[in-house]
Every structure is written in structure tokens, then in C-alpha cells.
Amino acid sequence: MSEQQFTWSDFLELSNNFLTELHDNPKDALTRAKLRTIVSRTYYACYHKALRLLEKKQRFEFDGPGYHKQVIEAMSYLNKDVAERLKRLHNARVDADYHADVPFNLSKVDFIVEQGRMLYHELREIY
């Protein structure tokens, strides 16, 4: 069996699969961890797509700390709508990865993932 090469959009597919599983079984023992993983991976799919877009356009060089912030701010020059979506998705990912006191429920993650899908689609259109 040949191995398919990993692409960042695989994270979106993974998120969708996890979300479907959780809708089918909301009392999954790892629900809270899965919800955070879904949010985090959804963001990274979009982040890497945005980064590739900016590198392809060869208009920006990134250096130093705060790489994610640099990508978002650079994107604001190309498309403000996309930059704003990416920023909110980034905030959600920071909450998922760093703020254990911030709750995630299925509705909230559905909302976040759908926005991630919309964002990824828009990035593809720009690309």
C-alpha cells in the first residue's frame, strides 16, 4: 500500500472525523480532550495554508518570535476578512492549548470548525 503524503488539510479531515464521533457519542471518555484537539488542528490547517499563501506571494519575510501573529498581520494586507477569521481561530486555539479553565462544548466547537472550513476554502480561493 503506497503511503499518501501528509497535507495540512488532513487536519481538517481529522477534525471532521472526531466531531462526527463526538456527535454520535457525546459521552466519550475523552470528549474534552478531543474537543480541544479538534480546535487546535483546525487552526493549524488554516494557519499553514495562510503561511504557504504568503510565502508564495513572496511579499513578506517572517522572523523572530510571534510567528502566528506575524502571519495574521501580514494576511491583513491581502484580505482583512480572512485575517480577522484567522485571528479568532488563533484565539480559540490558544484557549484550547493553554487555558484549561475555558470550557469547550460541542456547539462551540461545531461553530469554530465550520468557520475553519469557511476560512480554509477562502484561503484556497485566494491561493
Add this chain to the structure above:
Amino acid sequence: MSFTNVTSTAIEDTHVEDKQSFYTRIWDFIKNSFGTIDHTGNVDLSSTTGETTPDRYVESLFLNFALVSNANEIVSFLYENSFLLPIVQEAVGEVGKYFEGVEEDLRLRLFEDPETGDKEIILIVVVNTSPDDALKRFEALRQNWWLEEFDKTQWKMSVDVDFV
């Protein structure tokens, strides 16, 4: 070549006295008006019985938000970034237009990114509707109001949705 920040559009600042007076006045207003402050500094602003008359921006700000987390930190942040006050104030009306009938709470949260130390205010609309419905309403809010205001926030404010 390094990335350089966008030059923000001109922002009309509100007049704010010295920090300590501002802080004291707002904190007293919160305590006198609502009286319920737990040990974490969280304040339940769901009732409005205060007699104090603060600055007009802050008055409408705190009268319209059902819950403010880490109130003292939010007040401090808004003092340092008082250009955000009119945007937060305007947000109340705009959110009401697009989330009529499904809006449960409006919250202000001070968000910090541990990777960069950056802080921002997040205005959170808590809703009692489906994610699909919330998304349609939120997109309308974004396209008709928020995206234009976003330019003025210097990356120090967001608007988002949460679910009961």
C-alpha cells in the same frame, strides 16, 4: 525585509483622568451598584441598582454586560486602551440587532496569549441557538459592522460567540 505594522486610522480618544482616579471610580461604581464580587474578582452585573454616575462610556459599558471576568484587569486594560471604549459601547447595540431573541449574555473577557504576552478584550455573545443559526447571524454582524471596526482596534479587541 521585515514585516512592518499597519498604520492605524485616526482614533478619537476619550478623555480619561489619571489612572488611579479612573480605576477607583470604576471599581467603586461596580461595588456600589452590584455588590457581588467573588474572590477571583469576577462580577455579576445582571442587576442595575447603582446610584453612582460614572463617565458616560463606562456607565453604558458596565450596565450592558451581564458578566465581566477579572473586572479589575479589564478596567485597567480599558484605561490603557481607552480608544476601545466607544467600540465596545457601540457593539452592544450592533449585537442586539443581529442576535435578537437568542442573546443570553454579553461578556467581556481579557484574553492573553501566553506565547507572546499580547492581551486583548474579547466581547462574547452567549447565545441559545444552533451553531448554524449563530453563524448566519455572526456573519451578518461581521460583514455589516465588525469588519469595519476591526481596523480601529489595533488588534486589541475581538468579538466572538459562545453557547449556553
